[in-house]
Amino acid sequence: MNVIPRIVPLSEQGLTVEFGETIDLQTNKLVLDFAATVERATIPGVMEVVPTYRSATIYFNPLLTDAAAVTAQLRLLLATAFPATDPAHTTHHIPVCYGGELGPDLIDVAEQSGLTPAQVITLHASVTYHVYMLGFSPGFPYLGMVPDRIVAPRLPTPRKQVAAGSVGIAGSQTGIYPQASPGGWRIIGRTPVHLFSLTRPQPFLVAAGDQVQFIPIDMEEFRDLSSDHT
Amino acid sequence: MEGFPLYGWTMPPDQPPIHVLRPGLFTTIQDLGRYGYQRFGVSVSGAMDRWALVVGNRLLGNPDQAAGLEITIQGPELLFEQALSLAITGADLSPTSNGRSLPMWTVIPMPAGSRLQFGMRRQGARAYITIAGGIDGPLILGSRSTHVYSGWGSLAGRALKKGDQLGVGLGGTMSAQYVGRALPASHRPQYRTSPTVRVVPGPQADRFTENALQVLVGSPYRVTSESDRMGYRLRGADLIHRTSADIVSDAVTFGTIQVPADRQPILLMADCQTTGGYATLATMIAADRSLAAQLSPGDSLSFVVITPDKASDLFRSTHAELDRLLPPRSVSDSRAFL
Known part of the structure; x- marks a missing residue:
């Protein structure tokens, strides 16, 4: 490993292991490999591991262990060559109906980038995205990076309500709102796929480290697929 | 949230013993929170004042993680269809029942047909009503806590409203064995407005x-x-x-x-x-x-x-002190409540 991660206390119950300060694939893969390694190591007293773009926070129960013991274990794991990204990570094919009322910001994104809406769609669906992390709301995947031509800033004022399944762009990130919520990303389409369902053994469809490929569909297919999912 | 399965009901909800006559300013069902899913973006949530919730549960002989009602500033009015026992902890919002003032931090019997009301705020902002057997409701990812931002938890992830009916966990409505049990006065917190x-x-x-x-x-x-x-x-x-x-x-x-x-x-x-x-x-x-x-x-x-070391000491001493005063129902439950 060519970086020496910093371990800093988040609280008396959490330690954050920082692998970098930027959004980049190499850093994030280190984070995810490390997070998976910590989970497999089942360190006594460790409750939960939360990977982000560039760090992994390890939450522990101070009644069962202490920061020094956990830090020692984490350093040990950092010193060993933890395995490369788990090949079991899934590629998800997510159908998206772009534009219209399902993608109210598609035209703005196109105008701002000097492209036609069709070109924005082609570019957005041309990339296999890496899932950097989940956050913001249950099951919300942060995906990157969108092609440079369709990078678009957040809305100046967030919407009070973004529909479930909405696919948006914020800077060079793209993401999917798993459920209706307020949101400031530019919405270019919507997927009929449910990103989480508590009736599934694994409630969340997408995990950090997975890959996402968007498949453009039309309104008719969107309706068909929507009824399949209900 | 539509389509959520009702995991974890322990009693058929056909005879919910608690009727919400008035919801109060912002009353939600809360337990100790939803752990293990933060990597999927799921907020831990749970009671704001976990200590107060746990004191109520331990007074009643409930597990620490039993769900109660978190009341904010202005309390609800509840009607109890069946007799049960409860404890009110946290902020003192002048609880009364049928005109009688009720003690805080104490297990109280509520006869069938009795009403619980709140009045003037004396101190603090959040009170907890814990009930023998716990408030029932769907367990979502291991917790009954309400998270209104994502619409998760009991009552479709929202605060109580007029006309809601709440269920109580198994055994709750017949348990009277802890009535009168109280947190010693010397250990009741004095909430200040500038701590x-x-x-x-x-x-x-x-x-x-x-x-x-x-x-x-x-x-x-x-x-x-x-x-x-x-x-x-x-x-x-x-x-x-x-x-x-x-x-x-x-x-x-x-x-x-x-x-x-x-x-x-x-x-x-x-x-x-x-x-x-x-x-x-x-x-x-x-x-x-x-x-x-x-x-x-x-x-x-x-x-x-x-220092973080001092913070860890305080974390442990806070748990040890409460364990001494009010032991947890199960000693094998080593989960921290803070």
Whole structure:
């Protein structure tokens, strides 16, 4: 490993292991490999591991262990060559109906980038995205990076309500709102796929480290697929 | 949330024993929170004042994680269809039943047909009604806590409203064995409107000017009206970043003090998101979350910095002290409640 991660206390119950300060694939893969390694190591007293773009926070129960013991274990794991990204990570094919009322910001994104809406769609669906992390709301995947031509800033004022399944762009990130919520990303389409369902053994469809490929569909297919999912 | 399966009901909800006559200002079902899913973006949530919730549960002989009602500033009016026992802990909002004043921090029998009401706020902001057997409802990812931002939890993830009916866990309505049991008066908290809470330096403390922590502890911060279960926006002396307020998102927790570009701190509370994009200066210790949970807009908050080791000692001593006063129902339950 060519970086020496910093371990800093988040609280008396959490330690954050920082692998970098930027959004980049190499850093994030280190984070995810490390997070998976910590989970497999089942360190006594460790409750939960939360990977982000560039760090992994390890939450522990101070009644069962202490920061020094956990830090020692984490350093040990950092010193060993933890395995490369788990090949079991899934590629998800997510159908998206772009534009219209399902993608109210598609035209703005196109105008701002000097492209036609069709070109924005082609570019957005041309990339296999890496899932950097989940956050913001249950099951919300942060995906990157969108092609440079369709990078678009957040809305100046967030919407009070973004529909479930909405696919948006914020800077060079793209993401999917798993459920209706307020949101400031530019919405270019919507997927009929449910990103989480508590009736599934694994409630969340997408995990950090997975890959996402968007498949453009039309309104008719969107309706068909929507009824399949209900 | 539509389509959620009703996992974890322990009693058929055909005869819900509690009727909500008036909901109060903001009353939600809360337990100790939803752990293990933060990596999927699921907020831990749970009671703002976990200590007060756990005291109520232990008085009643409930497991620590049994769900209760969290009441904010102005209490609900409830009608009990069946006899049960309950305890009211946390803020003193002048509870009464059929005109009689009810003691706080004490197991009280509620006969069938009795009503529970609240009156003037004497101290604190959040009271807890815990009920023998616990409030029932769907377990979602291991918790009954309501998270209104994502619409998760009992009652479709919302606060109580008039006409709601609440169920009670198995055995709850017939349990009377702990009636009269009380937390010793010497151990009941006195909630102040200007408490001092302890913090440890946060992961991005080095992103602030050298004296930022001294500024934080130098004068009190006021709790503004933009404050809720997700976090409190505080107003006071400016906390100055070295460069930018924005960071690449990092994990945040209940107690994180993050500072956006306006240099005014936000104290994250129980419903906070799992990650945040503002530099964090410090983290309030878990043992002092109860003090912050009992504040309302207009109150103020002072900070003092301690070491993480000291914070760990306080975490353990807070648990040990309560275990001594009111042992947990099951000694094998080594889960921390803070």
